[in-house]
Amino acid sequence: MANKKRVVITGLGIFSPLGVGIGEYWRNLLKNNFPIKKISLFPIGEFKCKYAFQIGKFKFNSYFKDLKSDYIPRSTQFLLIAVKTALKDSNLQNKAYYDENEIGVFTSSIYGDWSSNEAFYNSTLLKGPDSVNPMAFPPAICNYPSNYVSMINNFKGANLTFSSGFQGGLEAINFASSLIKQGYIKTAVVNGLNDLASGHYLQLSLQKLLYKPDKRKKYRMRIFDNNRDGFILGENSSTIILESIIEAKKRKAKMYAEVLGYSANFGKNIDDYTRVITDAIKDSGLRACDIDLCMLNANGIKSMDSKEINAVRTVFKDYLNKIDLVAIKENNGECEGASSIIQTLVGVKAIHSNIIPPPVYRYDSLNGISGLKLKNNSKRKRITNVLINSFDLEGNNASLIVKKV
Amino acid sequence: MKKRVVITGIGVVSPIGTGKETFWKALIRGKNGVEKAKKLDTSKYRTHMAAEVKDFDPKKFIEPKRVKSYSLLTQYAIAVVKMALDDSKLNISSGNRVGIAMGANTADPLVFAEALIFWSKHKRSLTPSHIYEKLNTNLPVVKTAQYFGLKGPCTVIPAACAAGNTNIAYAFDLIKTGKADAMFAGGYACMNHLAYSGFNKMRAMSPQYCQPFDKNRKGMIIGEGAGVILIEDMECALRRKAKIYAEILGYGLGCDAYNPAMPDPEGSGGMIATKMALKMAKVSPHDIDYINAHGTGTISNDRMEARIINNIFKSKDNGVKVSSIKSMVGHCMGAASGIEACASALIVERDIIPPNINYSEPDPYCDIDIVANTALKKRVNIMLSNAFAFGGDAGVIVVGKFKR
Numbered sequence: 001m002a003n004k005k006r007v008v009i010t011g012l013g014i015f016s017p018l019g020v021g022i023g024e025y026w027r028n029l030l031k032n033n034f035p036i037k038k039i040s041l042f043p044i045g046e047f048k049c050k051y052a053f054q055i056g057k058f059k060f061n062s063y064f065k066d067l068k069s070d071y072i073p074r075s076t077q078f079l080l081i082a083v084k085t086a087l088k089d090s091n092l093q094n095k096a097y098y099d100e101n102e103i104g105v106f107t108s109s110i111y112g113d114w115s116s117n118e119a120f121y122n123s124t125l126l127k128g129p130d131s132v133n134p135m136a137f138p139p140a141i142c143n144y145p146s147n148y149v150s151m152i153n154n155f156k157g158a159n160l161t162f163s164s165g166f167q168g169g170l171e172a173i174n175f176a177s178s179l180i181k182q183g184y185i186k187t188a189v190v191n192g193l194n195d196l197a198s199g200h201y202l203q204l205s206l207q208k209l210l211y212k213p214d215k216r217k218k219y220r221m222r223i224f225d226n227n228r229d230g231f232i233l234g235e236n237s238s239t240i241i242l243e244s245i246i247e248a249k250k251r252k253a254k255m256y257a258e259v260l261g262y263s264a265n266f267g268k269n270i271d272d273y274t275r276v277i278t279d280a281i282k283d284s285g286l287r288a289c290d291i292d293l294c295m296l297n298a299n300g301i302k303s304m305d306s307k308e309i310n311a312v313r314t315v316f317k318d319y320l321n322k323i324d325l326v327a328i329k330e331n332n333g334e335c336e337g338a339s340s341i342i343q344t345l346v347g348v349k350a351i352h353s354n355i356i357p358p359p360v361y362r363y364d365s366l367n368g369i370s371g372l373k374l375k376n377n378s379k380r381k382r383i384t385n386v387l388i389n390s391f392d393l394e395g396n397n398a399s400l401i402v403k404k405v
Numbered sequence: 406m407k408k409r410v411v412i413t414g415i416g417v418v419s420p421i422g423t424g425k426e427t428f429w430k431a432l433i434r435g436k437n438g439v440e441k442a443k444k445l446d447t448s449k450y451r452t453h454m455a456a457e458v459k460d461f462d463p464k465k466f467i468e469p470k471r472v473k474s475y476s477l478l479t480q481y482a483i484a485v486v487k488m489a490l491d492d493s494k495l496n497i498s499s500g501n502r503v504g505i506a507m508g509a510n511t512a513d514p515l516v517f518a519e520a521l522i523f524w525s526k527h528k529r530s531l532t533p534s535h536i537y538e539k540l541n542t543n544l545p546v547v548k549t550a551q552y553f554g555l556k557g558p559c560t561v562i563p564a565a566c567a568a569g570n571t572n573i574a575y576a577f578d579l580i581k582t583g584k585a586d587a588m589f590a591g592g593y594a595c596m597n598h599l600a601y602s603g604f605n606k607m608r609a610m611s612p613q614y615c616q617p618f619d620k621n622r623k624g625m626i627i628g629e630g631a632g633v634i635l636i637e638d639m640e641c642a643l644r645r646k647a648k649i650y651a652e653i654l655g656y657g658l659g660c661d662a663y664n665p666a667m668p669d670p671e672g673s674g675g676m677i678a679t680k681m682a683l684k685m686a687k688v689s690p691h692d693i694d695y696i697n698a699h700g701t702g703t704i705s706n707d708r709m710e711a712r713i714i715n716n717i718f719k720s721k722d723n724g725v726k727v728s729s730i731k732s733m734v735g736h737c738m739g740a741a742s743g744i745e746a747c748a749s750a751l752i753v754e755r756d757i758i759p760p761n762i763n764y765s766e767p768d769p770y771c772d773i774d775i776v777a778n779t780a781l782k783k784r785v786n787i788m789l790s791n792a793f794a795f796g797g798d799a800g801v802i803v804v805g806k807f808k809r
Binding site: 046047100101104105110111112117118120121122124125126128129130132133134135137138139140141142143144146147148150151153154155156157158159160161162163164165171174175178179182184199200202203205206207262263264265266267272275283392394395396398 | 540544562571582584658665797
């Protein structure tokens, strides 16, 4: 493949309960930590699930000395910090390395900032238009966090927010890669963002999608457990930096992995899951036997997890003893719009370090109902090609393939 | 990247009419869709005008027994997709490669408002399912995909007032890269207090009409509706002998990176998007016959856009005509550039440029060649449609006459 058509990942950044920056996050992930906390952002008295992967108190000004945090919504602060850590990781802090007009920002977030939206509506509807602060209006629009990243960094290339669902991050990666391949931008800052907001928490709770603690009051997402019954929400902002391989080589950037193939479709059946995985492998020019690791969508929702495993079983039928399956939502929670970016970030780091973080699953036809055998420790293995699956609750599906450069 | 992408279906719900032909007739007649708002109580606001949809009957597009299960926003989305589908005569049951990409500003604002009012009066845990099940931003698009049994990519890009063009750009890319054969692409919006209150408080709204590029303009008028075009791989369209309205030649995207609420006076994001669109379409500024302006009728937006048009196209010297249909349909927010894409396809097909109504005195800072008050018969081979959103997002598409 000609160099100009290749897109590589040169930076990883994250702001999450597991850590700030890829180094700290990765260390805690390998230790199989799961930093669940009792939700303190809003009252949760009426609901059974009272825990989440909530980001604790943090000092925004220790990351951005010149910005007034009072005027920046909490979720936008997450995003700015994640982007900052990614730019640092990719050594793109130095403006000599890029043209601001050729950097795009692509953010997957289901609501933008729900809390700002709710606050703005509340003042308009309940207190009347006179109580409205005009500066509270822009943060109520979905694309605000992503725009803020462009504004603070003066990135003038395309700026898009994907609110399609959990798989929005993979859509963002695919579109950003396409623009880089065509030469319309040179660099893309691709983000996932999810924060805890009371209204959304309520919505998921009423939809009975949230985990209920078992009799032992043990709070841990029980992915693939026979008694699993939902997910625990997670807050997170994560960022990956995409560049054309030419630009990356020119500035001698570290190259974590290459973006290779992608597919998206719509539907909630096993056939739809199978088709999206198969099409992504085909798009990447690989065969099923070439995949070493699959970053699962698995989030503890029984019907979805079973369908995903059945789809994986169908696609990799002759190679199931070769492929490792990782379900990192157990350690991060379901981070919705951010989830597929975190999965990509972990898959990419696994390629780069040749370490698979826990929990690792292997298919074992003799073991249990799901046929999956769990290993709770990290694992060393040379990894070349990684499949990332992301399936939204409503039927939006996407799969992405990344490979060692 | 050699695939070509053509427009084969149009679906529109607008303040000046629902359906392609009703919309078109009103457009070239210069019909003003702005009236005193009826769908919102505006008594506490500074302004009271709106461009509301007046002739929408959901039962014409949705099975009557299912109408109530959808919010108004979802009804708009389903209606425009149904119109575009019927118009294109595409058989979607024959394949898995037809998808949808549409967007708005936020999650469904009417459902959100209903939720907040309910929560202010009752225990939150008693929220009825018709509210909590519809709160996700992606719901109108997901429900539309489910309604028609679409199996291709299903995407929601809420790029505010540039949502239509941004989703068209994304859908175009999926077809060009072979990831879909056909996509419904556009945007939707309904009258709501979020937008009305926000823009009112920012003093961006006109108390009377919308007068883009006029010296005496007083601001924008909030509108509503939905617009979708069905775009298709040209080979697929030709194979099934579809009617082709026009070809999408390219798109451009950029960002002002300037201010959350104000456009960059220099128009940096729009400039980048316009240059990218021309480059992708492989056309020069001299090839452009007409620009469907974003033209909201606010001083800051109009002057910024006029600056871009003059810098790149030298509108008056080169005879590049400009008009803003927002003078008729208002600013339909997330639906704006979707509706304008429908208009663009018809303009290129029929060689008539709709007027910029309510235009009496040129703003000297907007020295561009406006098609004032009356439609203009002119051959339009290639045109641009601009969308510049809140937060600085810019999306521009290039539409051309289809030639084999």
